[in-house]
Amino acid sequence: MRERLAKLLPISFRGRLALSFGTMTLVLGILVYGYVGHVYRAQLLVDRGEALHDLATAAATVLAENLHERQREIELLAATPLYRRSALDSPDLRRSLERLQHAYPAYSWIGVTDAGGVVRSATGGLLAGVDVSQRPWFINGRDAPFMGDLHDAMLLAKVLPDTGDKAPPRFLDIAAPIRDERGALRGVLGAHIHWNWASDVVGVLNPLLAVQKQRELFIADHNGQVIYPSAGARAATLPPLTTAVLDTQSRFTAALWEPDAEYVSAAVALPAEFTSALGWRIVVRQPLHVALQDVVALQRVLAVFALAIITVFLALIWWSATRISRPLEQLAGLAMRIENGEENTPLEVEARSVEVRHLIEALRSMASRLIERREALRDSNARLEHTVAARTAELEIANEELQRIARHDALTSLPNRRAVDERLHEEFIRMRRMRRPLAVLLCDIDHFKRINDTYGHALGDEVLCHVARTLQRSLRESDFIARYGGEEFIALLPATSAEEARHVADKLRRSVETHPHPLAGRVTLSIGFAVADGRHEHDKQAVREADDQLYAAKREGRNRVCGDDRGGEWPSADAHRQLHSAQ
Incomplete structure (x- = not known):
């Protein structure tokens, strides 16, 4: 066995030394190559996955809040006096439906049924006089506000204008009860x-998707089926979402979507407080x-x-191996100093042969290039x-x-309903802690419908902005004013008694009245x-x-x-302690 091995290996010292060092250098290069590639790959995968997760979170928030706004729109409309008192087939009520559809064209159909479902x-x-009592939106909408999952609506599709789309239209249902x-x-x-x-909603995020390379956004229903993009040339090639993508507990995952297509994916559920029944x-x-x-x-x-x-x-080893024995120890000592951090140590070794001198020069060049490469790698990492x-x-x-955008009204730039809920909760907690009353003012523009009907919605919007600016100028910096919905505004006045609240409210009323719109x-x-x-x-009591x-x-x-001129009432210390003990 030794004889066969001796025949295969080079006989000369130069050849054996070259072979030995060459083998070690190759193994070391492979290890470094694998280690650096693995560490960098893992870190880059985390960065890309986190970026995808943040993008999915932003999209989920935008989609959920838009759905919530539409549901609140229907709920508030159903609770208005027009719907609570007027005949369900009155012209005023139908004009109200037409205005809402005109304000938000995504509504393909809005209708009012009687208690029997007609x-x-x-x-x-459209569909006037049709019995829809067996439709899920009517059945569920009789008891409470309802939002239905995406579905085909063949009955409605037959009466809607033809859009030229080959695929059957799909709709989301929103319903709310009308009570007297x-x-x-x-x-x-x-x-x-x-x-x-x-x-249209996802289009808000197109700039973020376009900046990155080949990023795609999907919406999946509770069964894991893709519902966005809709069925078409692009969506037809997409497979059903894998369990690994939807059910993973991590913020992102790398998994196969197709036999030869592996993707980094991040899945985020829509916030449950807005769309708990959908599971998208x-x-x-x-x-x-x-x-x-x-x-790569x-x-x-x-x-x-x-x-x-x-x-x-x-x-270098091949040319210098014949005379490397004598200066080998010196070179080893200098190399150890460089290894210990003395990178500028000069390689001064007595060499009688050209080969050794070449080796010394080669080692100097190698050390210099290694330092340069290391600096270049540092610069590359810094740039990354x-x-x-x-x-x-x-x-x-x-x-x-x-x-x-999610917390401000697009028309008046005032805080919106969501911001009101957050601020009201904060001020209520502060009121309980500081034991100082909190005044709540609800302001409604009189005969605003008459303004819209007389001058048009564009001027009605200007009136809303005019009133918003007047209210802002009339309040303290510590007060909070927001658009509560439609032509209604809400003001929160911290540390304000009932007498002071009445004074501020009358001040606001007079300020608006004495500043007419042009x-x-x-x-x-x-x-x-x-x-x-x-x-x-x-x-919410106040x-x-x-x-x-x-x-x-x-x-x-x-x-x-x-x-109510009452206000500023607080339980006695004994009653407060008894209430705290009971809780």
Whole structure:
């Protein structure tokens, strides 16, 4: 066995030394190549996955809040006096439906049924007189607000104008009960939202998707089936989402979607507080080879670098091995000093042969190139970190902008209903802790429908902005004013008694009345107020009381302030302790 091995191995010292060092250098290069590639790949995969997860979260938030706004729109409309009192087939009620559809074209159909399920009024007169009592939206909408999952609507599709789309239209159902003043069911207000609405909502995020390479966004239903993009040329090639993508507990995953297509994917469920019954998820994916293309480039550089080093090293050893024995110890000592951190140690060794001198020069060159490569690698890592930081900053700015949009009214720039709920909760907790009353004012523009009917919706929007600016100028910096919906505004006045609240409310009323709109003329407000104090257990109680007072102001003739002059009542110390013990 030894004889065969001796025949295969080179006989000369130079050949054996070259073979030994060449083998070690090759093994070391392979290990370094594999280790660096693995570590960098893992870190880059985490960065790409986190970016996809953040994008999916932003899309889920935008989609859920838009759905919530549509549901609240239908609920509020069903609770207006027009729907609670007027005949269900009255012209005013149908015009109200037409206005809502005109304001938000995604509504393909809006209709009102009586308690038996027969359509009495509808946009465009579609399905009027049709019995829809067996439809899920009517059955569920009789008891409470309802949002149905995506479905085909063959009956509605037959009467809608032909859009030229070959695929059958799909819709989302939203419904809310209509009750009279005594709470008895009058009917159901229902709306069908065309699924093209999803493209408009997701379109807000197109700039973020376009900046990155080959990123795709999908919406999956509770069964894991893709519902966005809709069936078509692009969607037909997509397989059903895998269990690994939808059910993983991590923020992202790398999995096969097709036999030869591996993707980095992130799945985020729509916030349950908005769409608990739908169970939809937002999935963003990117081809794995695109996400890790920087790793491939680095591996190529490492491979070339390793091959270059091996080639140079073998050549130097081959030419210097014959006279390397004597200066070998000196070279080893100097090499150990360099290994210990003395990178600038000069390689000064007495060499009688040209080969040894060549080796010394080669080692100097190698050390210099290694240092240069190391610095170059550091610079490359620094540039990569800067790029990742820049992309992260861009995403944070986009998220902050989405958060701002989600909490402000697009027309008046005032905080919206969601911001009101958050601020009301904060102020209520502060009121309970500081034991100082919190005043709640609900302001409603009188005869706003008359303004819209007389001057048009565009001028009506200007009147809303005019009133919003007037209210803002009339309040303290510590006060909070927001658009509560339609022509209604809400003001939160911390540390304000009932007497002070009445004074502020009358000040707001007079300020609006004495600042007429240039075109619409004199505008008046009806204001109802209530003061939250120790009597209240929930933050919404004072809002309901203020709403009752607002209706009282409307009944008494409008352009006035009504409110409960009680306020600032707090339980005694003993009663407070007893309440705390009971809780």
